[in-house]
Amino acid sequence: MTFAAPVETKSIRFRARSFVAFTLTPETPLSEWLESLDRWIGNSPGYFAGRPVVLNLNTLKPAVSQIEALVAELGLRGIRIYAIELDGNTVLEPSLPPLLIGAKEATAGLLMQADQKAAGRPEEAGRAEEGRAEPGKQSEDRQPEDRLPDAPATLMVKTPIRSGQSIFHAHGDVIVLGSVASGSEIVAAGSIHVYGTLRGRASAGVLGHSAARIFCRKNEAELLSVDGWYCTAEEMEPALRGKAVQAFLEKDTLRIAPFS
Numbered sequence: 529m530t531f532a533a534p535v536e537t538k539s540i541r542f543r544a545r546s547f548v549a550f551t552l553t554p555e556t557p558l559s560e561w562l563e564s565l566d567r568w569i570g571n572s573p574g575y576f577a578g579r580p581v582v583l584n585l586n587t588l589k590p591a592v593s594q595i596e597a598l599v600a601e602l603g604l605r606g607i608r609i610y611a612i613e614l615d616g617n618t619v620l621e622p623s624l625p626p627l628l629i630g631a632k633e634a635t636a637g638l639l640m641q642a643d644q645k646a647a648g649r650p651e652e653a654g655r656a657e658e659g660r661a662e663p664g665k666q667s668e669d670r671q672p673e674d675r676l677p678d679a680p681a682t683l684m685v686k687t688p689i690r691s692g693q694s695i696f697h698a699h700g701d702v703i704v705l706g707s708v709a710s711g712s713e714i715v716a717a718g719s720i721h722v723y724g725t726l727r728g729r730a731s732a733g734v735l736g737h738s739a740a741r742i743f744c745r746k747n748e749a750e751l752l753s754v755d756g757w758y759c760t761a762e763e764m765e766p767a768l769r770g771k772a773v774q775a776f777l778e779k780d781t782l783r784i785a786p787f788s
Contacts (some may be wrong), residue, residue: 701716764784
């Protein structure tokens with residue numbers, strides 16, 4: 529008599545993963561909003577290429593048929609929608625991106641905490657335990673030299689940024705010691721400092737930091753943006769081109785002024 533060998537089944541591991549996605553929030557009238565989006569894409573071609581984009585429809589509140597048409601319109605513009613935010617009990621067609629439930633607006637603090645956990649940084653409770661140690665005694669489990677350094681809040685780029693390159697820093701400021709070529713971009717949660725010529729796109733304060741600023745030694749930028757408020761090359765005053773400038777928000781208006 530023969531017996532079949534038992535079949536070993538391999539368990540499947542499911543893991544949660546978080547990432548930063550850009551959000552588009554259409555407004556009425558939709559035709560004008562799409563025209564504004566077309567102008568943005570015209571000034572920054574390829575900006576959405578390869579980026580995860582969430583479509584927030586809580587302002588527009590369209591019917592399901594309108595959602596299908598809007599997703600198709602965005603697809604023609606090279607914008608791929610990963611998920612849809614829409615309150616209520618709306619049931620979407622299987623062909624549409626899934627509904628996003630429980631999403632939170634990204635902040636630099638939350639992203640920093642996530643990175644620290646991923647790197648195995650000690651939690652606050654662990655630090656509290658160390659704080660209760662007797663004076664003059666070292667913890668047997670952890671020596672001072674074993675403590676991991678805090679993640680830097682500033683990203684320094686020592687080489688020029690070439691065309692097609694993209695720098696995204698969600699933890700603070702970005703400093704570029706060289707120039708930023710046309711067709712490249714810098715996206716930062718904090719401020720952006722360019723000590724060479726800025727010819728590409730620079731977006732500061734992208735996680736809601738309205739006090740962020742952009743500084744550059746020579747302004748030839750295709751686009752400057754602070755906390756979502758932007759100005760394209762065509763909209764800038766000619767007197768500010770080729771000069772050292774700073775860009776900042778003042779009463780919900782993006783200002784670009786000489787800087788020396």
